[in-house]
Each structure stands twice: as structure tokens, then as C-alpha cells.
Amino acid sequence: MTFKFKNAYIENTSLIAGYYEKLSPYAKYFDKIYEKDFYFKEKSLEQAETKLLSESIDLLLKKSKKTKDEIDVIIAGDLLNQITSSSYAILNKNIPFLGVYSACATSNESIIIASAMIDTKHIGNAICSTSSHNLTSEKQFRNPIEYGGLKPKTATFTATGGASILITSKKTDIKIESGTIGKIMDLGVKDANNMGAVMAPAAADTIARHLFDLGRDINYYDLILTGDLGIFGKEILKEFIKKDYNIILDSRYDDCGAMLYNLEKQKEITAGGSGPVCAPLINYGFVYQMLKKKHFKKVLLVTTGALFSPTFLYQKNNILSIAHAISLEVVEK
Amino acid sequence: MTFKFKNAYIENTSLIAGYYEKLSPYAKYFDKIYEKDFYFKEKSLEQAETKLLSESIDLLLKKSKKTKDEIDVIIAGDLLNQITSSSYAILNKNIPFLGVYSACATSNESIIIASAMIDTKHIGNAICSTSSHNLTSEKQFRNPIEYGGLKPKTATFTATGGASILITSKKTDIKIESGTIGKIMDLGVKDANNMGAVMAPAAADTIARHLFDLGRDINYYDLILTGDLGIFGKEILKEFIKKDYNIILDSRYDDCGAMLYNLEKQKEITAGGSGPVCAPLINYGFVYQMLKKKHFKKVLLVTTGALFSPTFLYQKNNILSIAHAISLEVVEK
Numbered sequence: 136m137t138f139k140f141k142n143a144y145i146e147n148t149s150l151i152a153g154y155y156e157k158l159s160p161y162a163k164y165f166d167k168i169y170e171k172d173f174y175f176k177e178k179s180l181e182q183a184e185t186k187l188l189s190e191s192i193d194l195l196l197k198k199s200k201k202t203k204d205e206i207d208v209i210i211a212g213d214l215l216n217q218i219t220s221s222s223y224a225i226l227n228k229n230i231p232f233l234g235v236y237s238a239c240a241t242s243n244e245s246i247i248i249a250s251a252m253i254d255t256k257h258i259g260n261a262i263c264s265t266s267s268h269n270l271t272s273e274k275q276f277r278n279p280i281e282y283g284g285l286k287p288k289t290a291t292f293t294a295t296g297g298a299s300i301l302i303t304s305k306k307t308d309i310k311i312e313s314g315t316i317g318k319i320m321d322l323g324v325k326d327a328n329n330m331g332a333v334m335a336p337a338a339a340d341t342i343a344r345h346l347f348d349l350g351r352d353i354n355y356y357d358l359i360l361t362g363d364l365g366i367f368g369k370e371i372l373k374e375f376i377k378k379d380y381n382i383i384l385d386s387r388y389d390d391c392g393a394m395l396y397n398l399e400k401q402k403e404i405t406a407g408g409s410g411p412v413c414a415p416l417i418n419y420g421f422v423y424q425m426l427k428k429k430h431f432k433k434v435l436l437v438t439t440g441a442l443f444s445p446t447f448l449y450q451k452n453n454i455l456s457i458a459h460a461i462s463l464e465v466v467e468k
Numbered sequence: 469m470t471f472k473f474k475n476a477y478i479e480n481t482s483l484i485a486g487y488y489e490k491l492s493p494y495a496k497y498f499d500k501i502y503e504k505d506f507y508f509k510e511k512s513l514e515q516a517e518t519k520l521l522s523e524s525i526d527l528l529l530k531k532s533k534k535t536k537d538e539i540d541v542i543i544a545g546d547l548l549n550q551i552t553s554s555s556y557a558i559l560n561k562n563i564p565f566l567g568v569y570s571a572c573a574t575s576n577e578s579i580i581i582a583s584a585m586i587d588t589k590h591i592g593n594a595i596c597s598t599s600s601h602n603l604t605s606e607k608q609f610r611n612p613i614e615y616g617g618l619k620p621k622t623a624t625f626t627a628t629g630g631a632s633i634l635i636t637s638k639k640t641d642i643k644i645e646s647g648t649i650g651k652i653m654d655l656g657v658k659d660a661n662n663m664g665a666v667m668a669p670a671a672a673d674t675i676a677r678h679l680f681d682l683g684r685d686i687n688y689y690d691l692i693l694t695g696d697l698g699i700f701g702k703e704i705l706k707e708f709i710k711k712d713y714n715i716i717l718d719s720r721y722d723d724c725g726a727m728l729y730n731l732e733k734q735k736e737i738t739a740g741g742s743g744p745v746c747a748p749l750i751n752y753g754f755v756y757q758m759l760k761k762k763h764f765k766k767v768l769l770v771t772t773g774a775l776f777s778p779t780f781l782y783q784k785n786n787i788l789s790i791a792h793a794i795s796l797e798v799v800e801k
Contacts, residue, residue: 136540136564138590179783207469208649216549218569219777222652222788231469231649232790233577234775236551236567244566248581255587257471316541316564319555442567444552450512455555457565 136316137348143250143311145463146260146301148419149195151187153295155269155404156416158397164420165296166194173270173295181215182223184268187297187412188213189224192264195299203228206301207258210245212236213266213411214293216275220266224297230262239334239363240317240440241265241411242298242418243459247314249302250461260303267410269293276445277327289329291365291392291409298415308466309426312433315345315460319442321453327443330409330454331368331392334439337456338364339376341437345460346382353382356462357431360422362414362438363392365407391417414438422463432465469649470681476583476644478796479593479634481752482528484520486628488602488737489749491730497753498629499527506603506628514548515556517601520630520745521546522557525597528632536561539634540591543578545569546599546744547626549608553599557630563595572667572696573650573773574598574744575631575751576792580647582635583794593636600743602626609778610660623661624698624725624742631748641799642759645766648678648793652775654786660776663742663787664701664725667772670789671697672709674770678793679715686715689795690764693755695747695771696725698739724750747771755796765798 152165153173162168167190169175177183188211196203209228211221212235225232237244242265249261272293302311320337338361346353353359364372369390376382394417395408408416418436425431442455485498486506495501500523502508510516521544529536542561544554545568558565570577575598582594605626635644653670671694679686686692697705702723709715727750728741741749751769758764775788 136591138585138588181779181783212569215777216779217571217775217777219775219780222775222777222790223780223785226652226654226788229651232652233581233649234569234790236545236569238550248566248585251588251590252471252581252584254590255471255584257584257587258469316566318562319559319565321559442550442552442555444548444550444555446514446549447552447556450514452556455559457555 137345138251138314140250140311140313141254142304143253144303144307145309146303146307147195147199148300148423149191149198150416150420151191151297152416156294156296158401159395160397161417161421164424180268180270184220184266184271185223188220188264188266191297191299192228192262195262195301199301203230206230206262207260208233209262209264210235210249211264212241214272237457237459238440238442239409239411239413240438240457240459242415243438243461246311246461247316247459250311250314253302253304260301262299262301264299265411265415266297267293267412269295272410276443287328288405289367291330291363291406292404293410294395294408294413294416296412296416298412298419300419310464310466312462312464313349315341317341317458320456323453325453327448330441331364331406332371333441333454334456335364335368335372335375337458338372338437338439339380341458341460342376343380343382356433356435357387358434359384359388360436361390363409364390364439365392367406369393426463426465429465434463436461470678471584471647473583473644473646474587475637476586477636477640478642479636479640480528480532481633481756482524482531483749483753484524484630485749489627489629491734492728493730494750494754497757513601513603517553517599517604518556521553521597521599524630524632525561525595528595528634532634536563539563539595540593541566542595542597543568543582544597545574547605570790570792571773571775572742572744573771573790573792575748576771576794579644579794580649580792583644583647586635586637593634595632595634597632598744598748599630600626600745602628605743609776619738620661621738622700624663624696624739625737626743627728627741627746627749629745629749631745631752633752643797643799645795645797646682648674650674650791653789656786658786660781663774664697664739665704666774666787667789668697668701668705668708670791671705671770671772672713674791674793675709676713676715689766689768690720691767692717692721693769694723696742697723697772698725700739702726759796759798762798767796769794
């Protein structure tokens with residue numbers, strides 16, 4: 136299901152990152168970096184994650200010269216059970232709130248809903264927010280790493296950060312041109328340390344349906360980015376989408392998870408970044424700035440989510456996945 | 469934030485219930501009741517919940533004489549961590565999927581998003597689904613009940629069921645007239661066995677803003693129902709909304725949680741029903757049928773969600789709440 140939006144534009148973005156993200160080749164596009172630890176002066180890791188999401192909203196308002204009262208709705212979600220970082224972060228904003236969940240595909244889901252609502256003209260703007268935190272995810276989804284425990288090379292590293300984007304009906308220089316809502320996929324993978332393999336088929340399906348729905352060739356886009364497949368998942372996608380859909384992803388394609396860290400220096404991060412904030416740390420920073428400079432003019436951003444439930448995995452179920460796509464375009468004057 | 473929808477109508481609904489719900493005064497409006505146990509022939513309770521949600525979609529398609537291919541999008545959420553009942557239930561439907569989470573306010577959130585998307589004319593229809601299961605919730609949110617353990621009188625009982633509704637742009641006899649997106653509230657409550665007290669202020673705020681946004685008096689509606697405040701929460705709301713907003717809720721007001729069970733006979737259910745499926749078990753059954761018979765013509769349905777995170781509660785945070793409202797109206801010919 137692909138929407139072509141009429142009136143949805145990006146007004147501004149904000150990015151708060153943690154200290155592993157400081158070494159990112161794209162760190163200069165972050166607004167703020169917490170360099171010291173994983174607590175950011177909060178009492179718990181979960182409250183630390185909440186702080187990242189909350190600060191990203193406050194900063195976005197400041198950058199956009201807007202007050203809370205001028206925002207019509209916030210749409211947000213995160214990985215914590217009951218999307219709790221989002222709800223506690225948004226509590227004090229006093230802005231109507233819709234909670235969403237697509238795991239690491241959450242940012243695009245929220246942008247699609249916001250853009251559709253703006254197209255109805257019932258609302259004039261919306262903030263979309265998400266967060267993730269390496270250690271809250273480790274606590275919740277995986278076992279704590281024991282001394283001597285090693286992760287396999289295919290494991291990705293959940294990024295730490297908070298990200299927000301302000302979508303508006305007021306024309307700006309970057310348009311949210313379209314959005315494709317993904318379907319849930321199950322390729323039979325049960326390995327929680329190989330999320331790239333889980334999510335690649337969902338990305339392939341969504342890219343193929345996006346192109347089909349709009350009658351476009353992949354070469355329509357200057358840049359195609361998936362969310363957090365990582366260095367192995369990225370190659371799986373390229374192979375899979377060529378074989379099953381006859382789509383060639385050339386050098387215009389990359390993956391935010393593969394891009395986010397400096398894998399040469401950061402040896403502990405094996406297959407790249409992941410988490411709901413991984414894609415926004417590239418998309419709302421580097422990609423947004425490159426669009427503003429017209430370095431790119433048409434980009435396709437495909438966020439990828441592993442709908443991973445520890446309970447269902449313990450019960451021998453496969454890990455499901457989903458991918459949602461949006462396209463951004465420079466508005467020609 | 470209140471939307472007045474132009475083109476969103478109810479085409480049909482479906483309700484699957486568990487065996488505690490068999491004794492409901494409103495059970496005759498359910499499409500199917502599982503009478504025997506909590507497993508429904510599945511291997512785990514979580515898979516049993518998934519079955520309820522999945523069957524409600526299949527039954528809705530059958531009742532509406534539609535195939536899966538004719539559905540543009542499914543919007544769903546539930547209480548299980550990572551809204552897993554929804555994603556596993558929808559996996560085999562092969563329909564684009566948006567996951568949402570507002571705890572027990574989820575049904576109205578999904579209807580508001582679906583109705584807005586239908587108003588853009590990008591989609592022609594959407595299924596909104598939710599589920600809850602008494603024992604999966606007990607497992608996940610509260611401690612198992614030990615022998616001799618008693619719940620306080622204010623505790624509600626999570627309803628077991630799956631519920632779906634088909635929203636369409638094609639004119640039917642019942643219109644989704646408006647929707648109000650709620651704000652997150654915190655009234656300082658930490659008692660997980662008194663969710664009615666947690667959620668009543670959110671319901672009051674949303675009802676008041678709904679009336680204000682649309683310039684309406686509460687007497688505009690023939691029927692006002694909250695989602696799952698229960699018998700104590702319902703009284704708290706009446707008192708609170710009178711005192712803080714000068715709104716009088718008279719005999720036209722009731723609460724789905726207070727209505728759902730036969731509290732005279734079902735002594736183990738103390739304060740009434742709750743859970744995301746509690747409100748739909750009344751709204752998509754009894755209310756929908758009464759609207760079709762024009763017994764009611766204008767109804768305001770306010771689903772109420774406690775954004776309850778065990779992790780955040782253990783860390784001494786309060787329980788947050790939210791309420792989303794929709795109004796339904798009989799279409800006069």
C-alpha cells in the first residue's frame with residue numbers, strides 16, 4: 136500500500152546520540168552527543184533512554200522556534216516494552232499522542248501516519264519521535280553478556296539516541312513524497328543474533344512493492360538506504376532482491392546500520408548498528424542535510440524492523456519482520 | 469486534537485470471546501465464544517491470544533464477503549510485549565500492517581488512524597484489530613496468583629477476546645463522525661490494582677477536549693461509554709469530570725468494563741473488565757447493533773489506557789494513562 140502525499144514537508148529534525156555514536160562518520164550531523172556513560176545523569180538506563188527521546192523533542196521545538204502548544208500531535212514508539220520511553224518522554228509535553236510500534240521500522244511508520252493525517256488537513260503539523268538505548272535493549276531482549284561471552288559476527292549493536300522530526304503542511308525545501316506500508320514476513324529465521332537475515336526479505340518486498348505501486352524503476356532514486364540490516368544483512372538484501380525481484384541495488388544503495396559506526400576502529404561493533412534510532416541517526420542528519428544542499432534530490436528510505444518477541448522465540452516461533460518505506464524529494468522552486 | 473471525518477464508515481465488525489465472557493449480559497452480540505479453557509487448542513497462552521485476533525480478522529472478512537486482497541491495511545495492537553499477538557496473527561494475512569499501542573485505548577487509536585487515512589482517499593478501507601487474554605496479561609503484568617492470594621476489590625479482570633472492525637469509504641448506515649487523540653496524564657497513582665483511578669483523569673480530559681473542540685454539550689450524545697474504568701473508576705470519573713470540568717455524566721453514561729461481566733454471578737470479577745478487547749466487546753457488538761437499529765443515534769466512545777510498565781513501576785514511577793475518543797452517528801437517509 137503506497138501513498139503519494141500531497142502536502143507533507145520536513146520542517147526540521149533533531150538528533151541526540153550516545154557515546155559509541157561519537158565515533159560515527161556521520162557524528163557531525165548530530166545535534167548533541169552524550170560522551171560519558173550510558174546513564175546521562177539519570178537513575179536508571181530506562182530513564183536515560185527516556186531522556187534522549189524527551190530532549191530530542193525539546194531541541195526540535197527550539198530549532199523550529201515552536202512552542203509545545205503549536206504542535207498538533209506527537210507520534211512515537213520505541214523498543215521498550217509498552218513503548219515506555221515514548222510515553223514517559225511525552226508525558227510533560229502536553230501534546231496529543233499516538234503510540235506506534237514496528238520495532239526498528241518505527242520511524243517510517245510514524246512519518247507515514249503523520250503525513251497522511253497532514254494530507255487530510257485536520258492537522259497542520261506533527262512531531263515523530265523514536266529512541267533506542269544499547270543497554271536497555273540488551274537487558275530486555277538478550278541475556279546480559281557474561282565475562283568471556285562473545286557475540287557472533289552477525290550480531291548488530293543497538294544504537295543509543297533520541298531522534299525527532301517535524302512534519303508540516305507548510306511548504307519547505309524537502310517533501311515527503313510517498314510512503315509504503317510493509318507486510319509482515321517470515322523467512323524461517325530463529326537466530327536473534329542475525330537480524331539482518333531476518334529483515335532483508337521484508338526490505339526486498341517493500342522496495343519491490345513501492346516501485347511497482349508507483350510504476351518506478353529503482354534508478355529513479357539517487358540514494359536508497361535500508362535501516363539496520365548491517366554489513367551482512369545488506370549483502371543478503373542485494374542478493375535476495377536481485378534473485379527474487381530482478382532489482383539491482385548498485386552503489387547508490389547502502390544501509391544505515393552498516394554506515395553508522397566506524398567499524399575499523401570500533402571492533403566491538405561487529406555487523407553494524409541497529410535499533411529504532413539507527414536509521415534516523417543517518418536519515419534525519421546526513422540525508423536531510425544532503426537533501427538541503429541538493430547533493431541528493433530523490434531518496435528512498437526503507438526502515439526495517441524485526442518483530443522480535445523473546446516469549447514467542449522461547450516457544451520456538453520464528454522471528455517476523457516488516458519494512459516501511461518513505462521517499463523524500465527536494466522541492467524545485 | 470479532534471478530527472471530523474468526512475468519509476469513514478463502519479462496514480462490519482467481528483467479536484470472538486473467551487469463556488468468562490460467556491456470562492456477559494452482552495454475550496449475544498459476540499460472534500463466537502470459546503467455552504472450554506484458556507488455550508483454544510493452542511500450545512501456549514500467547515498463541516491462544518494470537519488465535520483470537522487472527523480468527524476475528526478471518527471472520528470479519530467472511531461476514532463482509534471480502535477477500536484479504538481487498539483490504540488495504542490492517543492497524544492493530546495488543547498488550548503483549550512487542551504487540552506480538554497482532555504481528556503473529558497478521559503474518560498470514562499478507563496485508564500491509566501498522567502496529568499501534570495505547571494499552572487498552574488501542575482500538576480507538578487504530579480507528580482514528582484508519583479514518584484519517586481513508587479521508588485522504590489513498591485507501592478505501594482498513595481493518596482495525598485488537599485482542600487481550602486474561603492469562604497472558606496476568607503472566608506479563610502481574611505476579612501469578614498464589615494459593616490464598618486475593619486481589620483487592622478495585623482490581624479489574626482482563627477480558628479475553630479478539631475484535632475487528634472494517635472501516636470503509638463506502639457509505640454505510642453508521643459513520644465514524646469524529647476522533648479525539650488524547651494526551652498522556654499522570655495523576656500520581658502507583659497502584660497496579662486500581663487502574664480505574666489511573667485512567668479516569670485521562671478520560672475526563674479527553675471528553676472535555678472533545679466537547680470543547682467541537683463546540684458541543686455532553687447532551688449532544690445519546691450514549692457515552694468509557695472503555696475499562698470498572699465500577700469504581702466509573703464513579704471516580706463522574707466525580708472528577710463534574711468537579712474539574714463542570715460536565716455532568718447522567719444515566720446516558722456507562723463504562724464497558726462495568727458492563728461486560730455479570731458481576732452478581734461472577735463474584736471473582738470484582739471491579740469489572742479491562743484490557744484492549746474490553747471496550748470493543750461492547751462497542752463492536754451491542755453498541756454497533758443498537759446503532760443499526762437506531763436505538764442510539766449519536767454515541768461517544770472513549771477508550772482508556774493505562775500505560776503501565778512493570779519496569780518503570782519497579783523504579784518507583786507513577787502509572788501514566790491516555791484516552792482516545794471517537795463518535796459514531798447513524799447516517800440519516
